[in-house]
Amino acid sequence: MRDLDSTLLRAFVTVAETGAVSAAAIRLARTQAAISMQLRRLEDDLGQRLLDRSPRGVQLTEAGHLLLPYAHTILGAGADARRALNAGQVAGTVRLGMLEDIAVGRLPRALRRFSAAYPQVALEIVVDSSAALSARLAEGELDLLVGDPAIVAAPPLMTWTQPLYWVGARGFVPSPDTALSIVAFGGSCLWQQQVLTILRRAGIAWRVVCTSTSLPAVQSAVEAGLGVSVLLEGNIRHESMRVLGRNDGLPDPPTADLGLFTRAAPHAQAAAVQTLQTFLCEELNIGLPEGRLAETSAVTP
Template sequence: MQQLLPISLRAFVALAEAGTLGAAGDAIGRTPSAVSLQISLLERTLGHRLFNRGARGMQLSEAGKVLLHHARILFKAESQALAALRDAPLPGELRFGMPQDFAASRLVHTLDRFRRAHPQVRVHACIERNRVVAALARKGELDLALLISRGSAPRALLSHQRNSHWYAGRDFQWKRRQPLPLVLLEEPCIYRSDAIRALERSGIAWALSFSTADVSAMWAAVAAGVGVTVRMDLGAPRHVVQVDETLALPALPATALSLVSPRSSASPSVEALATLVGRALKRKAGAAVSG
């Protein structure tokens, strides 16, 4: 039986209303390529072309116009249902996972706000290495997860591209004739790989000064002046600073921060928490969330 995935329908409506892949991606927090993929999946599922691609850009086909009419009805009904349930108590329990990077961030305050707003929901927070959270999400052992990846994660409710930077303690000094001391998480770690690859491509000698499985220990070593590390521009503590320009270090590839619901249908409590987390991420789209 054919099924229309909500994420595909939202990408379709966003593109129909915005007119371009870029604007549609901005509207729903996804990359243009992710929007294009969802449209292609939707067209294959329905067996109809939904857009005519021409000199004037993306124009709705006749089938697209029919789908847009019904999609708006569906989303209106969804909004009405959510509004009707918004003030009702949400029972049950919820398992939320996020990387250690955000253990001391304002996202934790978001969890506290959710608990106060919905005291009947028992929230089990899993704060682990990113690879552990990703593995639990793949197994379906989490209801909602925040993940770091190279591109937008599959089944992402929203995704933000984040720049990566070099970080050091405020008093860190490096004599360029000596290898650059690195403070890194143990493998596998996307930032560890990015840091080493960028330095080797630039011909900068490096030495591993500190390696750990714990993000808090990593930041403590960086703050103490043991060396520099690489992380996304979200979640860095205030006692470290970006040193990309001051140390003339090479540029780094971006990563994506995605909010994922592994289950095909989310409960009202999952939807409510996803909304709060999504708002927190959007508010901090241009600044760190460390608090």
């Protein structure tokens, strides 16, 4: 059994996270043709179709969704080895704020790897809404923040877009004769308003059957078959949920805009904050060119 080629996996992960070959090509500093060729080589190697392609972008197939967490693990292990060998004497405390949608995805697992590579860096993590995290950043209670750039009242160090996916319970099949049942996020969720606008423009009747500000509650309602919702890839429970799409009569879902924010850290903490900042750039933007990463690392708000 051959080892999976990490270069091909990086191309696949970047396309999955950006939702387009063109965007992945820019991020990886490659041509679109080169990225497309790498995707075909990976699909040929695995004997599985990983992506559905259309003029409007790409979407993961069932096999693609299954491969994605393994690809993250394989690429992350290589990066972790480099970090452990170059950890040096980085030490200090870093206070990180995250949205709940990010906090229950793959990032917490990545942060455990960060702690293993940098045992002298103590992480203090706060999970809250973007508005609340924005206030904490302004008051000097956070060093780094991952949140919604439309809500956080600070210039982002960098921004990126992640695709959202329609999801329903494993046995859920939308009916064209009845209004689409929606499990909605409450509060100030901008993604939810985009979802309803997209359905309205597509001429799809809908009704909200459940509303919650809690991500686990939304996930549980979807698993119970109450209706459909939109989730980030890392929040989809594939053992109990099914990704829905055009074949189910649904329009393309919106995307999620996220930003990384920081503030000047005291000298004693600066190295630890910078190290976590670089780590987050790598984890949230796998394949980001080194020149761009160095450029963002030099920015101060």
